[in-house]
Amino acid sequence: MWDVLRDNNLDLLRQVDRLQEDLEGISSSLLTELRAYYEWAVEAVGACGLQARQNLEDLELRRDEILPDILSSSQVATRRLGLLNRRLLSPLLASRAARWALPRRPLATEHCLYCSARSTSRAAFASALVLSPSPLALALL
Amino acid sequence: MSPDWLAVQSFGANQRLLTAINALSIHTKLRLGGVDDPGRSQAAADGRKTLEAFLDRLDTALRQSGEDELGPVLGADPRLRELARSFVAARRDRGRFRSVLFRHSPSEMEQLLRSGKPEDEKLLVECLKELRALVEDHLHSDAAEVLGEI
Numbered sequence: 001m002w003d004v005l006r007d008n009n010l011d012l013l014r015q016v017d018r019l020q021e022d023l024e025g026i027s028s029s030l031l032t033e034l035r036a037y038y039e040w041a042v043e044a045v046g047a048c049g050l051q052a053r054q055n056l057e058d059l060e061l062r063r064d065e066i067l068p069d070i071l072s073s074s075q076v077a078t079r080r081l082g083l084l085n086r087r088l089l090s091p092l093l094a095s096r097a098a099r100w101a102l103p104r105r106p107l108a109t110e111h112c113l114y115c116s117a118r119s120t121s122r123a124a125f126a127s128a129l130v131l132s133p134s135p136l137a138l139a140l141l
Numbered sequence: 142m143s144p145d146w147l148a149v150q151s152f153g154a155n156q157r158l159l160t161a162i163n164a165l166s167i168h169t170k171l172r173l174g175g176v177d178d179p180g181r182s183q184a185a186a187d188g189r190k191t192l193e194a195f196l197d198r199l200d201t202a203l204r205q206s207g208e209d210e211l212g213p214v215l216g217a218d219p220r221l222r223e224l225a226r227s228f229v230a231a232r233r234d235r236g237r238f239r240s241v242l243f244r245h246s247p248s249e250m251e252q253l254l255r256s257g258k259p260e261d262e263k264l265l266v267e268c269l270k271e272l273r274a275l276v277e278d279h280l281h282s283d284a285a286e287v288l289g290e291i
Contacts, residue, residue, distance in 0.1 A: 066167045073163040
């Protein structure tokens, strides 16, 4: 379980890095009306990264009593990034797509596909475990 | 507000609540285990405030509607009312929910949050664990609506 959670949080960090790169990429061409929303999004994605780093630090402690807390915290960060990726970043990423006349498919979808394609089987299992309902995940502890 | 955004708002509120529970739970457990955790002191203090505010709202929802019936409460957040209903149901599940929070009341847990005594901190850890279980059960329907079935 320690290794599964570690892999999951490392995968989260990679997703955060890619989202941050993409957000930086649209910064200069952003519509003025979206600036405040953009800044909120940058902060929200950064918060997911901070949470994943904190989880990795907590995992390093190797204390059994906090494992359920780290699992829950990993689930929170995963769901939060999922919400950002699938729904809340779409207006920003779509604005770039519209400006550059790119296909309408949200770039966030590309992230998901990219991340899935490069996931190792253990990381995929980790994601499934962390996204699954807690009672099931806790039963596996 | 559309049901969709109500789900997003409720999802966000429950995520913040879980963040507060987890930070405070880890901080308390580490301190009880003799491990200094200064880097999380602020997050734990913020978590206490978030939890106090939540327990106040839950307590009010329970008292206003009558704990056994939980009928409509004018002006009450419908998702909070659903959570209050789950709370009442959980109270009857003594096998799974037996902490001070479920045996007594949200205000008893608030007292544990303010106490700081080691014996109370142990009881608080149990309350946090069970409250998290309740919120995660409740969150699942919002998560499915917001993120799609996983």
